[in-house]
Amino acid sequence: MPELPEVETVRCGIIPHLINQRVKAVYIRQPRLRWLVPNELASQIPGAIIEQIHRRGKYLLIQTNRGTLIIHLGMSGSLRILSTVDIAGKHDHIDLKLSNNKLLRFNDPRRFGAWLWTIDDALLHPLLASLGPEPLTPNFNGEYLYAKSRSRKTTIKQFIMDNQIVVGVGNIYASEALFLAGIHPAQAANLISKQRYKRLADSIKQILNYAITVGGTTIRNFSDSAGKPGYFKQQLWVYGRKLQACKKCESLLKELRLGQRSTVFCPKCQKKK
């Protein structure tokens, strides 16, 4: 499941194969993704030269001299670099054929992903314009979270998973960060102190940075095997470990459902206070 660290790993992995290449062709086998792949993408991207690849939250922004390709991997999407002789398999929905005779291939079994196109500033695109700050920048910190949370009665877990508050924190990292910060996931966001928010912001940065480091080493051979999940799995404190022993205090981990999402936590290490 591509969360921010994996998207960043993908970005670094595809950069050397894509930068300064001309798009020779685009093959769209399945246009029905999260949204229909726009006709403008098919008509405008062939011939474009790829200049830069940015990331905003979990969105990849492939900037060309004609416009920007906006890619979201959704839940099950992956990108691979292949040679043009590779035949498409199941769920290989889109290929970009490049002037270096490589293919950027998008595979997405659940089709929650997206391929969009804009000729304007991609950061002003409706999907991106109202996103919260990047978690790994200095302006995301405890002070910020504290200020934003004053009027929010929702649970702290749902609060940090809100893209308008901060991007890139999905179900896994929200659970892990709350464990590291010692905060009960069901605590109301407006009842948490500034000091605890500082610890939470630090925990989010720590867990994401760590995952990027691990992801970066695992997916080194990007053209051979992309998007192999599980690299982070052995390091998880709580996610997916309900009814197992807490790795810190050996208490039995409990499960809650918050916003229809499974939430595992340690009743002893994580307090509402």
Add this chain to the structure above:
DNA sequence: AGAGGTACCTGGCAGC
């Protein structure tokens, strides 16, 4: 404005 719920989609698994 904020909170809660729903939809989208498929593979994998449990249970019958």
Add this chain to the structure above:
DNA sequence: TGCTGCCAGGTACCTC
């Protein structure tokens, strides 16, 4: 063996 049903996940969008 095959069927059914549920779950996982991100996030836009709907309603209250």
